Amino acid sequence: MTEKLIIHGGKALRGEVEISGAKNSVLKLMAATLLTGDSIELRNVPHLSDVGVMTQVLKYLGCDVDQQDDDRLYIQAKNITSCEAPYDLVRKMRASFDVLGSLLGRFGEARVALPGGCSIGKRSVDLHVKGLIALGAEVEINHGYVEAKASRLIGAEILLDTPSVGATENIMLAATMAEGATILSNAAQEPEIVDLANFLNAMGADISGAGTNELVINGVKPGSLHGTTYSVMPDRIEAATYLMAGVGTMGDVTVNNVLPVHLSSLTHKLIEMGAEIEMPSPNSIRIHSERRLQAQNIVTQPYPGFPTDLQAPFMTLLSTADGVSIVKETIYENRFKQVGELKRMGADISVERDVAVITGVPHLSGAEVNAHDLRAGAAMVIAGVMAEGSTQVFDLHHLDRGYEDVVSKMRSLGADIERVPDTSGRPVTEESA
Incomplete structure (x- = not known):
């Protein structure tokens, strides 16, 4: 049986979360x-x-x-x-x-x-x-x-x-x-x-x-490669997701087991938007804010530019930021799948080909939404914890591709979130990525 998330939002996230391998x-x-x-x-x-x-x-x-x-x-x-x-x-x-x-x-x-x-x-x-x-x-x-x-x-x-x-x-x-x-x-x-x-x-x-x-x-000579023990690097996209969830709820979140240099393109943008960011240790980032963020423009680019994988969740932040923001997606076509779902939650977004214009609204409202792909799924989770009221997120198989224990990690930050069977009979969307 498929499953869905039920999120009761509007609560500031606070605490620390451990980031998994990438x-x-x-x-x-x-x-x-x-x-x-x-x-x-x-x-x-x-x-x-x-x-x-x-x-x-x-x-x-x-x-x-x-x-x-x-x-x-x-x-x-x-x-x-x-x-x-x-x-x-x-x-x-x-x-x-x-x-x-x-x-x-x-x-x-x-x-x-x-x-x-x-x-x-x-x-x-x-x-x-x-x-x-x-x-x-x-x-x-x-x-x-x-x-x-x-x-x-x-x-x-x-x-x-x-x-x-x-x-x-x-x-x-x-x-x-x-x-x-x-x-x-x-x-x-x-x-x-x-x-x-x-x-x-x-x-x-x-x-x-x-x-x-x-x-x-x-x-090197054929046959010369040998066995080894190796630790996978931390997941910079997962870390960024929890940072954005924290600041989007005007909370106070610290992500551990990260390499801050990998996230510099995001953290610079968040600071420009009004967030406060600290490095409690060489492998930790703390983000907090007690006021609404300000509008910001982004253009997705290959590393070290702004990652295309963060475009969707970042748009969720922009949907309630003061002012008008512009997002230009230059890496992949069809990567605005989250727009329709955010609009269902009250966001004011218009799209023309590879450019989205976002006019910040006072708040998002809970709704039934789909996680159309992996990063759109992250955007929906962030939107759910930011929104007033209850949000249901469907198509979790996309989210499961890239986020380990998202429910328990969100709960550790104080989110009201649960994963339950989906008995709605809704069709499941597919993705190859």
Whole structure:
């Protein structure tokens, strides 16, 4: 049976919350374990449905995968039985496409289904394919699958047309055991790229430049990567969500187990809006405000710019800020799914293509709303705790993809929130991401 959230809002959130490991990192680390037959221990692994999907993918390929009740995950890719990742698994989560680079890099072949449609846009794999071809692979797209082969990949100089996170990751994974050096220019600079490079280096790879726009991957000998124990970086998007929920309710919230530098684009905007932010420790951020926030304009950009993953929840804050705000989405089309739901709660928002204009209203009002995708789901939870009255949030399977124990974490901050069976018979919306 599907479930829903019931939130009674209008109460200031106060307290501390512990942030889990990053969804956008752990999935890529899991794909990278295919590069060695040795045992890998990942720590700080969140219990998310997306982690479950990637586990299914790895098990299909022949990996032994064991997730403990705590935050540990053990993976061994010693006895791989297939180099094909089928559509019925890849369609569930776009991040599983990263097994393409790992399989090609270690075994010299891979057949991975195209991820297909997605509620936040097309997100083409062209850059992935071009990068692998530059490394010497023969790549064809047949019947909805990317088929890649190479007797030995050769390092190359590769310039990405745009700093694609996924393409950067797949090229990095494939080039790790290529012959010679690969120089990847206009690479993505996201912290999750740094986490992947650090993990690969802990396995014996030779990668430098992660976090800049130029990566240098010096290929190591095939079979030389080894097992390791590695802790996943904190989830900067989850941390940001609780910070925004705190300030949106005029509360006082501290997030622990974070790297504040990863959140600087958000915290700078929140300070400009009137929030007070402190760093109680090197791994904590405290946010509080006793007055309404002021309107603010944002443009989503690749890291270190304002993250597209925070656009939806940030719009919830803007919906009750004093003045008129403008949000421009430059990364993905179709990423204003939250707008209709916020308008149901009383927000004043107009959209023209990739620009949204938000005129702040005195308050939001509780309503029945859908979590149309993962980040829109976060926006609805924030809206629910900010709103007057009761809010019901449906389609929680989207939220479960990226937020661990959201109900218990919100309750620890004083939110009146519960998860109950949904007996409404409403149709469930789907997403591939």
